[in-house]
Each structure stands twice: as C-alpha cells, then as structure tokens.
Amino acid sequence: MFRSVRHMIYDLIEWRSQILSGTLPQDELKELKKKVTAKIDYGNRILDLDLVVRDEDGNILDPEQTSTISLFRAHEIASKQVEERLLEEKSQKQNIDINRQAKFAATPSFALFVNLKNVVCKIGEDAEVLMSLYDPLESKFISENYLVRWSSSGLPKDIDRLHNLRAVFTDLGSKDLKREKISFVCQIVRVGRMELRDNNTRKLTSGLRRPFGVAGNSVC
Numbered sequence: 308m309f310r311s312v313r314h315m316i317y318d319l320i321e322w323r324s325q326i327l328s329g330t331l332p333q334d335e336l337k338e339l340k341k342k343v344t345a346k347i348d349y350g351n352r353i354l355d356l357d358l359v360v361r362d363e364d365g366n367i368l369d370p371e372q373t374s375t376i377s378l379f380r381a382h383e384i385a386s387k388q389v390e391e392r393l394l395e396e397k398s399q400k401q402n403i404d405i406n407r408q409a410k411f412a413a414t415p416s417f418a419l420f421v422n423l424k425n426v427v428c429k430i431g432e433d434a435e436v437l438m439s440l441y442d443p444l445e446s447k448f449i450s451e452n453y454l455v456r457w458s459s460s461g462l463p464k465d466i467d468r469l470h471n472l473r474a475v476f477t478d479l480g481s482k483d484l485k486r487e488k489i490s491f492v493c494q495i496v497r498v499g500r501m502e503l504r505d506n507n508t509r510k511l512t513s514g515l516r517r518p519f520g521v522a523g524n525s526v527c
Contacts, residue, residue: 312350312353315349315350319347322342322346326339340365341365343365344365345388345392347359348361348385348388348389349389349392349393352389352393358385358386360382361385368381417479418477418479419479419491419526420473420474421438421453421473421474421475421476421491423436423438423474424472426457426495428520430457430495431459431503432497432498432499432503433457433459433464433498433499434457434498434519435454435455435456435516436454436456436495437454437494438455438491438493439452439491439492439494440476440479440489440490440491440526441490441491441492441523442488442489443488443490444486444487448492449479449486450479455472459499489525490523490524491525491526492521493523494520495519495520495521496517496518498514498515499512499515500512500515501517
C-alpha cells in the first residue's frame with residue numbers, strides 16, 4: 308500500500324509541475340487535469356477516504372450551488388469510474404502475475420555441472436568425447452552435446468584446457484523435473500583409420516568417425 312501511494316504521489320508531483328509550467332496547450336492541459344483528479348479519486352478510494360464529487364472539468368462541486376439530485380448522480384458516476392479503475396488495476400496485476408508464473412515455469416529450474424578429469428579408455432587414435440542427458444523412458448536425448456576432442460596421446464587436443472574441461476547443462480526446466488529418470492550418457496567416437504590394425508599404407512585412411520564406446524549413469 309505504501310509503495311502504491313508513493314508512486315501515485317510522485318505522479319501527482321510531476322503532473323503538478325507540468326500544469327504550473329504554463330507551457331501545455333489548452334486541450335492537453337484539460338486532459339492532464341482529468342488524469343490528476345482521477346488519480347486523486349483513486350488514491351482516496353484505496354485509502355478508504357471520502358469520495359470528492361466533481362464536474363466534467365474536474366472541479367469540485369459546491370453543495371451550496373448544486374442540487375441534491377445532481378450531487379447524487381455525480382457521486383454515482385464518480386464511484387463507477389473508481390470501481391472500473393480498481394477492476395482494471397486488479398486485472399493488470401493478475402496478468403502480470405500470470406506472465407511471471409509462465410516466465411518462471413519456462414526458466415531453467417536447476418543445472419548439472421560436469422567436470423571432466425580424464426578419459427581412461429584406451430583408444431589408440433584421436434577421439435571425440437560427447438556428453439549429454441538422456442531420457443531412457445522416452446528413448447531420446449534432452450540436451451545438447453558437450454564435446455571434448457581427445458588426442459591419441461591421452462590428453463585434450465586443446466592443451467590449454469587441461470584440468471579445465473567443465474560444462475553446465477542449464478536447459479533443464481520444471482518439465483524435466485517431472486521426468487521419472489534422467490541418465491548422463493558419454494559417447495566416444497574414434498577419429499582415424501577404418502581399422503585400427505590396418506598398417507597397409509596403400510589402404511590407409513584418416514579422419515573417419517567410428518563409434519567406439521558408450522557409458523551411462525543415472526542422474527535422477
């Protein structure tokens with residue numbers, strides 16, 4: 308309540324300075340005065356203060372010069388306008404809350420941090436190590452691959468990344484939390500000759516990608 312009233316007071320101060328500047332055209336000045344009176348009436352309503360009855364130009368009606376019927380009708384109109392404003396504010400707030408909930412639901416709820424220390428699989432040639440998340444019940448991968456190129460010497464091809472092979476799987480949302488099971492799968496692809504034992508230089512091939520091994524572990 309305090310923040311709402313403070314925000315309204317800041318608006319009124321700004322509009323008051325515009326009115327006192329004397330630079331606004333007559334039509335804009337009239338519209339601004341209507342905004343000011345509407346804001347005041349709305350503030351009085353949410354603070355449970357008396358409703359001030361006004362004419363079409365926003366001027367306070369004088370009960371000494373206005374008939375009782377006219378005052379009653381003006382009071383009805385003012386009350387209706389304030390109630391419509393309250394309903395509009397409530398609807399906007401509900402839409403904001405819905406949008407926030409939808410945004411929160413679409414936002415990743417958790418992440419999986421992976422730190423690759425070493426590959427202890429004896430390959431004999433260069434290899435590609437691919438790590439990803441897999442749903443065994445739906446038989447499909449639910450994340451992109453984290454790729455590490457491994458050399459035949461048993462070290463990462465990018466030696467600058469030695470002891471710094473880290474990845475974070477952040478594309479896991481509330482939908483993934485409802486999965487019954489998620490597995491972490493590591494695939495090894497050998498890159499080189501067609502056959503490891505092929506020593507014939509005439510038949511020697513290179514750069515061929517061949518599946519070599521796979522391993523999996525349950526995450527949840």
